[in-house]
Amino acid sequence: MGTQPSNIAMIIGAILSFNTAVVSSSALAVEAIQPREATSVQTDEVITVIGRAQSSALNVAANVNIIDAAAIELSGATTLTEVLRGQSGIQISNSNSGAVFSMRGFNASQAANNTLILLDGRRLNNIDIAAPSISAIPLNQVERVEILSGSAGVLYGDQAVGGVINIITKAPNSTGGSVQLSGGSFDTYEAKADVSGAINAHWNVYGAMSYNQGDNYREHNANETSSILGRVQYRDDGSEFFVESSYYDNHRELANALTLDQFNADPRQSAAAFDSYFHEMTTAARMGVKHQLNRQWALSADLNYSDTLITGLNSWGSNRDDTRSLLEFNPKAIAKFNTRNGELNLVTGLDLSRGESEFSSGRSNVQKQASVYVQATVPLAKDLTYVVGGRYAKVSDDLVDSQAYPAGDELEQEAHAFELGINYRPTAGQRFYIRADDNFRFAKVDEQAYTPANVFGLAPQTGRSYEAGWDLNLTSHTLRVSVYRLDLEDEIVFDSSAPTPTGGSYPGANVNADASRRYGANLDWDWQITQALQLGLEYNYIDAEFTEGANEGKALSWVAENSGRGYVSFDISDHFQLFTEGVYTGSRYMEGDNSNMGDQLESYILTNVAVNYTRGAWLASLRVDNLFDEIYASSGYYSSYGSGYYVGDGRAWRLTASYRF
Numbered sequence: 001m002g003t004q005p006s007n008i009a010m011i012i013g014a015i016l017s018f019n020t021a022v023v024s025s026s027a028l029a030v031e032a033i034q035p036r037e038a039t040s041v042q043t044d045e046v047i048t049v050i051g052r053a054q055s056s057a058l059n060v061a062a063n064v065n066i067i068d069a070a071a072i073e074l075s076g077a078t079t080l081t082e083v084l085r086g087q088s089g090i091q092i093s094n095s096n097s098g099a100v101f102s103m104r105g106f107n108a109s110q111a112a113n114n115t116l117i118l119l120d121g122r123r124l125n126n127i128d129i130a131a132p133s134i135s136a137i138p139l140n141q142v143e144r145v146e147i148l149s150g151s152a153g154v155l156y157g158d159q160a161v162g163g164v165i166n167i168i169t170k171a172p173n174s175t176g177g178s179v180q181l182s183g184g185s186f187d188t189y190e191a192k193a194d195v196s197g198a199i200n201a202h203w204n205v206y207g208a209m210s211y212n213q214g215d216n217y218r219e220h221n222a223n224e225t226s227s228i229l230g231r232v233q234y235r236d237d238g239s240e241f242f243v244e245s246s247y248y249d250n251h252r253e254l255a256n257a258l259t260l261d262q263f264n265a266d267p268r269q270s271a272a273a274f275d276s277y278f279h280e281m282t283t284a285a286r287m288g289v290k291h292q293l294n295r296q297w298a299l300s301a302d303l304n305y306s307d308t309l310i311t312g313l314n315s316w317g318s319n320r321d322d323t324r325s326l327l328e329f330n331p332k333a334i335a336k337f338n339t340r341n342g343e344l345n346l347v348t349g350l351d352l353s354r355g356e357s358e359f360s361s362g363r364s365n366v367q368k369q370a371s372v373y374v375q376a377t378v379p380l381a382k383d384l385t386y387v388v389g390g391r392y393a394k395v396s397d398d399l400v401d402s403q404a405y406p407a408g409d410e411l412e413q414e415a416h417a418f419e420l421g422i423n424y425r426p427t428a429g430q431r432f433y434i435r436a437d438d439n440f441r442f443a444k445v446d447e448q449a450y451t452p453a454n455v456f457g458l459a460p461q462t463g464r465s466y467e468a469g470w471d472l473n474l475t476s477h478t479l480r481v482s483v484y485r486l487d488l489e490d491e492i493v494f495d496s497s498a499p500t501p502t503g504g505s506y507p508g509a510n511v512n513a514d515a516s517r518r519y520g521a522n523l524d525w526d527w528q529i530t531q532a533l534q535l536g537l538e539y540n541y542i543d544a545e546f547t548e549g550a551n552e553g554k555a556l557s558w559v560a561e562n563s564g565r566g567y568v569s570f571d572i573s574d575h576f577q578l579f580t581e582g583v584y585t586g587s588r589y590m591e592g593d594n595s596n597m598g599d600q601l602e603s604y605i606l607t608n609v610a611v612n613y614t615r616g617a618w619l620a621s622l623r624v625d626n627l628f629d630e631i632y633a634s635s636g637y638y639s640s641y642g643s644g645y646y647v648g649d650g651r652a653w654r655l656t657a658s659y660r661f
Contacts, residue, residue, distance in 0.1 A: 059431075062149075063148070063469055065087060065480075073619065075608075084145070086584075089103060092634070093635045095108070096217075105486070127326060130324075133280065141169045146168065151463070152164050183654070191210070192209070195208075207231075219255065254277055260643065267650075279310065282308040283306070283307050300334070302330045308323065310324075322359045323356075326354070341379035341381050349372075357445055362401065363445065365449075393416065405449065421437075436466050436467075438463070451501060452500075459512050460490065462489050463487055467482060482521070494510050520543070521540075536567050540564060556594070558590065567581035578610075584604075587603045590643055629651040630650075
């Protein structure tokens with residue numbers, strides 16, 4: 001990231017550029033601000049996560065990390081989970097059914113609702129508490145990943161609390177394609193392919209597919225996953241239009257949580273009383289249009305629809321037949337004006353959505369959200385800008401639940417956010433920034449339907465983030481340092497000690513918790529020692545605790561105070577490259593142990609190694625994850641009656657070969 005690439009990295013980058021583009025299919029053709037010339041400074045990377053338009057990471061007042069296609073290839077990673085683990089302070093929880101990504105100190109139950117996941121700017125977060133299906137996005141479709149650490153309540157509104165992860169897919173801007181095959185531990189097999197082509201000077205098509213099957217590390221945890229995607233795109237000098245459709249299918253067996261004795265005796269056992277499983281099928285359609293009106297103004301709009309059916313058998317033996325759908329319409333206008341001090345940028349738009357969920361248990365919800373936002377980046381001098389913006393959001397829920405709302409009921413709530421930031425860039429490769437940003441999230445249908453009997457409607461969670469940072473971006477070094485504070489009120493959590501709802505089937509309830517705060521610091525350093533050798537180090541510190549109530553001064557559960565990542569990339573020869581990384585997660589209390597009564601889980605280090613080979617259009621990789629077969633809890637839930645543990649994956653190898661044409 002941000003350093004001069006090694007020889008093999010440049011080769012891979014050249015191969016990738018044959019049939020992909022740096023700009024995603026959803027990016028608007030607006031020029032980035034250009035830095036002053038400096039021979040010892042890298043060229044700015046263009047991003048789209050900030051400002052919901054193109055810009056340079058050093059020209060915005062925020063902490064942004066970019067993982068490009070070459071970095072993904074060199075890591076030998078085969079899934080997005082492997083790519084994201086440890087990056088930008090991301091802590092991962094996995095109950096052996098799918099990864100949940102936590103940023104800025106949230107436990108697994110909260111992380112899916114406090115980290116916003118985007119695919120080309122489209123929300124993947126669900127209107128219920130289910131985590132986004134990251135496995136639905138094969139790596140052969142990914143061009144780059146942009147990670148914004150910290151709140152983004154003005155730009156993205158609901159759920160953009162701890163951070164935003166924007167996954168940008170390949171655009172059909174040239175003719176070419178690739179085929180990839182892989183296999184490895186636990187009878188894992190995978191096939192991926194993508195192809196793009198030009199119909200004429202303005203029309204292009206793109207298609208991609210993937211298939212994966214494997215038994216996975218634990219017993220009774222096998223999966224079979226497939227996806228297909230097709231896109232047609234039109235582009236000329238001032239306009240762009242695309243239409244896209246995709247289908248995702250995932251069938252997975254479910255292993256149960258283990259007791260501590262079971263975990264110590266055999267962490268791979270299932271402990272499932274029933275042959276539980278889930279089968280998720282999602283169909284999605286998208287279309288977008290963009291038009292440059294004149295030199296100053298551009299307009300765009302996206303229309304997105306997704307529909308999901310989930311069937312299966314729960315771990316307690318009941319059948320599952322749930323549906324969810326989401327319709328979004330996101331028009332926006334972007335303007336840029338030249339001033340004496342530089343370029344003034346303005347973005348304003350509407351976010352409109354209608355989500356519907358129905359559960360076989362008799363619970364349902366129709367949730368409608370409407371938001372309006374505006375953000376301006378104003379130059380005060382050639383090297384100094386400030387950012388100011390605001391958002392107003394309103395949500396309505398039509399709730400039905402056989403226990404909580406048997407006759408149905410309606411909730412209406414609202415929230416707002418403001419931001420102010422200052423960005424100082426004294427040289428082309430250096431910047432300082434400071435920002436304050438409000439954040440909020442609305443409760444999900446699952447949460448609203450399982451509250452104490454005397455609670456009618458959970459209040460919106462609100463908060464404010466303060467952050468300051470310094471970036472230094474030279475040809476051989478990249479250094480990013482930031483410190484932050486995140487304050488939350490009415491945080492929406494599940495409290496196992498809260499009064500059980502009327503007719504509730506398990507103890508505890510969803511509540512608005514006491515106020516909490518998180519202090520943190522991040523250090524990210526990359527060094528290109530020689531043309532062939534590159535190393536990097538990242539350290540993340542979080543001090544997260546309650547600041548009010550019975551648990552005042554107690555640490556937030558499932559938040560590791562210390563975490564980090566280190567890697568080394570070495571070109572062994574013109575064709576072989578070695579990549580190794582260590583990902584550290586510190587000790588932490590089990591999820592739900594808000595009073596810190598139980599013992600902390602031990603810290604652990606996961607060591608991953610990959611050997612990559614490239615020759616012409618051929619790429620091959622052998623990657624070994626968890627090289628030393630570390631036994632650790634990837635997810636865990638505290639209970640005074642007996643806690644539940646989910647084991648992380650043990651040592652696993654994967655051999656991959658691909659050809660690009």
